[in-house]
Amino acid sequence: MTCPHCKKFSGHRMDLHAHLIDEHAEEVAVYVEDDGVMYFEMSCPLCNDSVKQPLKKRASVLDEYRREIRLVAFDLLLYHLMEKHPEEED
Numbered sequence: 001m002t003c004p005h006c007k008k009f010s011g012h013r014m015d016l017h018a019h020l021i022d023e024h025a026e027e028v029a030v031y032v033e034d035d036g037v038m039y040f041e042m043s044c045p046l047c048n049d050s051v052k053q054p055l056k057k058r059a060s061v062l063d064e065y066r067r068e069i070r071l072v073a074f075d076l077l078l079y080h081l082m083e084k085h086p087e088e089e090d
C-alpha cells in the first residue's frame with residue numbers, strides 16, 4: 001500500500017500504519033469541543049472524505065490518550081483505503 005499523504009512510502013499494511021503514526025500523526029486532529037466531549041477528526045487525502053468521532057475518554061487524559069487515538073484513526077484510514085482506493089497488486 002502507498003502512503004496517501006506523501007506517496008513516498010510504500011509497504012505492507014502494518015508498515016504503512018507505523019509510517020502514518022511516525023510521519024503523519026498531525027493528520028489526525030484530536031480536540032475537545034465546547035460541550036466537553038473529546039473528538040478525533042481525520043480526512044482521506046485522496047477523496048477528502050472525513051470522519052469525526054466522539055471519544056469516551058475524559059479530556060483530562062487527552063495527552064496520554066492521543067497516541068492511542070491515532071493508532072485507531074489510522075486503522076480506519078487503512079480500511080478506507082482498501083475499500084475505496086484499492087491498488088493494483090504488483
Ligand SMILES: [Zn+2]
Pocket residue numbers: 003004005006007008009019020023024
Ligand atoms: Zn507518508
Ligand SMILES: [Zn+2]
Pocket residue numbers: 044045046047048049080084085
Ligand atoms: Zn478516500
